[in-house]
Amino acid sequence: xxxxxxxxxxxxxxxxxxxxxxxxxxxxxxxxxxxxxxxxxxxxxxxxxxxxxxxxxxxxxxxxxxxxxxxxxxxxxxxxxxxxxxxxxxxxxxxxxxxxxxxxxxxxxxxxxxxxxxxxxxxxxxxxxxxxxxxxxxxxxxxxxxxxxxxxxxxxxxxxxxxxxxxxxxxxxxxxxxxxxxxxxxxxxxxxxxxxxxxxxxxxxxxxxxxxxxxxxxxxxxxxxxxxxxxxxxxxxxxxxxxxxx
Amino acid sequence: xxxxxxxxxxxxxxxxxxxxxxxxxxxxxxxxxxxxxxxxxxxxxxxxxxxxxxxxxxxxxxxxxxxxxxxxxxxxxxxxxxxxxxxxxxxxxxxxxxxxxxxxxxxxxxxxxxxxxxxxxxxxxxxxxxxxxxxxxxxxxxxxxxxxxxxxxxxxxxxxxxxxxxxxxxxxxxxxxxxxxxxxxxxxxxxxxxxxxxxxxxxxxxxxxxxxxxxxxxxxxxxxxxxxxxxxxxxxxxxxxxxxxxxxxxxxxxxxxxxxxxxxxxxxxxxxxxxxxxxxxxxxxxxxxxxxxxxxxxxxxxxxxxxxxxxxxxxxxxxxxxxxxxxxxxxxxxxxxxxxxxxxxxxxxxxxxxxxxxxxxxxxxxxxxxxxxxxxxxxxxxxxxxxxxxxxxxxxxxxxxxxxxxxxxxxxxxxxxxxxxxxxxxxxxxxxxxxxxxxxxxxxxxxxxxxxxxxxxxxxxxxxxxxxxxxxxxxx
Numbered sequence: 001x002x003x004x005x006x007x008x009x010x011x012x013x014x015x016x017x018x019x020x021x022x023x024x025x026x027x028x029x030x031x032x033x034x035x036x037x038x039x040x041x042x043x044x045x046x047x048x049x050x051x052x053x054x055x056x057x058x059x060x061x062x063x064x065x066x067x068x069x070x071x072x073x074x075x076x077x078x079x080x081x082x083x084x085x086x087x088x089x090x091x092x093x094x095x096x097x098x099x100x101x102x103x104x105x106x107x108x109x110x111x112x113x114x115x116x117x118x119x120x121x122x123x124x125x126x127x128x129x130x131x132x133x134x135x136x137x138x139x140x141x142x143x144x145x146x147x148x149x150x151x152x153x154x155x156x157x158x159x160x161x162x163x164x165x166x167x168x169x170x171x172x173x174x175x176x177x178x179x180x181x182x183x184x185x186x187x188x189x190x191x192x193x194x195x196x197x198x199x200x201x202x203x204x205x206x207x208x209x210x211x212x213x214x215x216x217x218x219x220x221x222x223x224x225x226x227x228x229x230x231x232x233x234x235x236x237x238x239x240x241x242x243x244x245x246x
Numbered sequence: 247x248x249x250x251x252x253x254x255x256x257x258x259x260x261x262x263x264x265x266x267x268x269x270x271x272x273x274x275x276x277x278x279x280x281x282x283x284x285x286x287x288x289x290x291x292x293x294x295x296x297x298x299x300x301x302x303x304x305x306x307x308x309x310x311x312x313x314x315x316x317x318x319x320x321x322x323x324x325x326x327x328x329x330x331x332x333x334x335x336x337x338x339x340x341x342x343x344x345x346x347x348x349x350x351x352x353x354x355x356x357x358x359x360x361x362x363x364x365x366x367x368x369x370x371x372x373x374x375x376x377x378x379x380x381x382x383x384x385x386x387x388x389x390x391x392x393x394x395x396x397x398x399x400x401x402x403x404x405x406x407x408x409x410x411x412x413x414x415x416x417x418x419x420x421x422x423x424x425x426x427x428x429x430x431x432x433x434x435x436x437x438x439x440x441x442x443x444x445x446x447x448x449x450x451x452x453x454x455x456x457x458x459x460x461x462x463x464x465x466x467x468x469x470x471x472x473x474x475x476x477x478x479x480x481x482x483x484x485x486x487x488x489x490x491x492x493x494x495x496x497x498x499x500x501x502x503x504x505x506x507x508x509x510x511x512x513x514x515x516x517x518x519x520x521x522x523x524x525x526x527x528x529x530x531x532x533x534x535x536x537x538x539x540x541x542x543x544x545x546x547x548x549x550x551x552x553x554x555x556x557x558x559x560x561x562x563x564x565x566x567x568x569x570x571x572x573x574x575x576x577x578x579x580x581x582x583x584x585x586x587x588x589x590x591x592x593x594x595x596x597x598x599x600x601x602x603x604x605x606x607x608x609x610x611x612x613x614x615x616x617x618x619x620x621x622x623x624x625x626x627x628x629x630x631x632x633x634x635x636x637x638x639x640x641x642x643x644x645x646x647x648x649x650x651x652x653x654x655x656x657x658x659x660x661x662x663x664x665x666x667x668x669x670x671x672x673x674x675x676x677x678x679x680x681x682x683x684x685x686x687x688x689x690x691x692x693x694x695x696x697x698x699x700x701x702x703x704x705x706x707x708x709x710x711x712x713x714x715x716x717x718x719x720x721x722x
Binding site: 058059060061062063064065066069082089090091092093094095096097098099100104105107108109110111112113117120121124125128130131185186192 | 607609619621623624655660703722
């Protein structure tokens with residue numbers, strides 16, 4: 001029994017219970033997602049910096065971009081590398097990205113003509129080392145597991161946060177991606193909420209229905225909060241002024 | 247004055263491509279006499295000046311090129327950029343010599359040895375063996391180069407040292423290298439005068455009496471007592487070079503070897519003009535029909551052989567090459583100054599606007615394989631009309647974004663281009679209207695925009711322009 005305790009005290013022993021809900025600051029190497037609830041559930045307390053992630057959606061425009069926006073902004077600020085969008089279904093609207101504080105000047109859009117070209121372009125983007133994040137919309141019918149595996153290996157070796165968007169029926173298929181999320185719109189909302197299911201994650205089990213409230217601006221504060229801050233600022237300003245006069 | 251003469255003894259042969267070592271006996275024939283030959287021909291026992299019939303009997307598989315003096319002259323002009331990188335004072339001396347005046351470049355290149363080494367190395371890269379003669383006058387340098395006599399000089403020689411050393415070395419050179427009429431040389435030989443030293447020691451007055459005026463003038467040009475003006479040349483304004491092969495190229499690998507040589511020539515030309523290539527055009531021609539042209543585009547001025555070749559080969563993958571390529575040509579269709587590639591720009595107030603460094607290699611790879619339209623960069627524009635508030639941009643315009651003036655959250659992340667006609671009954675309007683009215687100078691533009699919720703739960707951007715309802719994007 002004492003042997004077992006000795007063994008457990010060793011650092012190299014991985015215990016599932018350590019990781020699933022770990023929130024220690026040393027382990028926060030992930031890219032902040034902007035949602036505290038979600039951060040707590042993810043390995044490394046954020047999006048993976050060097051792995052493939054799958055986002056499964058029922059329809060486009062259900063909030064999948066705003067889910068990733070905080071992470072993309074953080075990554076673009078930290079690094080000088082670029083962000084690539086391969087085969088986006090619509091036009092990523094530059095003024096809106098700018099409004100979310102994303103550096104539009106470092107966004108590369110790639111429009112391949114076929115599935116093969118899309119895979120080739122994605123691989124070159126990952127290999128080039130000039131992008132820190134890649135988003136790709138691939139043709140589900142032609143997408144094979146070996147393709148996904150290859151993307152995951154490339155993402156790992158060149159440290160790129162790679163996200164591929166797939167329809168939700170892809171949940172039935174197995175995938176080598178490190179993190180798989182299913183984004184859903186809950187019924188009857190104002191359109192700013194999503195429900196997230198984590199189908200697969202590192203260091204933990206699947207989690208169902210995490211409600212998230214999507215933000216429009218990272219620094220957007222509520223009116224109360226603004227008023228409190230302004231009052232604080234006024235108070236300190238006044239006391240300093242009084243001190244100077246005295 | 248410090249003159250270098252780069253003598254390319256085998257240029258007439260080497261200009262046909264391929265290094266002579268791996269070839270069968272090859273000769274260049276001028277008026278049915280052997281003019282130049284390679285090592286294999288020499289081994290077979292062929293001598294210069296012998297007739298073609300004799301040579302053919304000695305080496306049955308003899309490869310024979312006909313000498314074309316016009317082509318040789320054009321070729322020599324094509325390799326001027328190699329010399330021009332070292333000094334602006336370059337002149338051509340037919341048939342096989344490049345003359346360089348380098349007294350102004352010695353300090354820049356930190357010594358004479360380095361200049362000579364650079365010159366020989368660059369010539370070797372394009373496939374030429376060379377011998378360099380160094381002297382105080384062009385004529386002496388040429389004689390020393392032809393006679394393969396080296397001039398031992400310090401790294402930073404002064405004019406007097408150069409003159410004394412060169413003249414001393416010249417004294418021992420045989421008169422067969424003198425640029426005189428053959429009859430004059432023969433007469434001097436018959437008189438027992440066999441070397442330059444003996445000729446120079448003779449009293450000029452007596453020589454003038456016995457020989458034509460040309461001899462004395464030549465001696466004055468040799469020693470530097472008479473001025474010997476040279477016509478300086480500059481690299482061509484445009485770059486266009488081709489290789490015509492005798493045997494067609496069948497496989498991709500040997501094709502790439504020839505492409506490398508052309509790319510190297512292009513790079514030397516670019517360096518001499520301080521330019522970078524933005525667009526190049528390869529042409530591959532088979533023997534009997536029209537060839538194919540392969541354009542290659544670059545996101546920024548390129549100056550190095552490996553990158554030019556890499557993207558050219560990627561672009562080549564998209565084309566079907568002729569089975570037998572007999573001629574390859576490369577043209578620089580668009581070049582740009584290297585000064586324009588700085589990533590930092592200053593505005594009038596002196597504040598720096600740092601433009602992001604383009605991932606040039608990646609962009610060029612995508613262009614080469616998928617085409618120039620396969621990628622876009624994004625840019626914000628100063629316009630209220632949603633379609634005009636952004637614009638796709640190319641590499642050269644990147645980073646010139648202006649800030650849009652919308653409150654965050656009032657614009658969708660996905661935009662539909664063009665807007666999609668929709669039925670009003672599927673949507674629940676949440677916010678609006680926002681009237682956008684602008685663009686009177688182009689077309690009438692008046693729309694009421696709404697944020698709406700679709701039945702499926704997606705947040706959409708709708709507008710009504712009086713004629714109907716359109717969806718213009720997803721907030722996503």
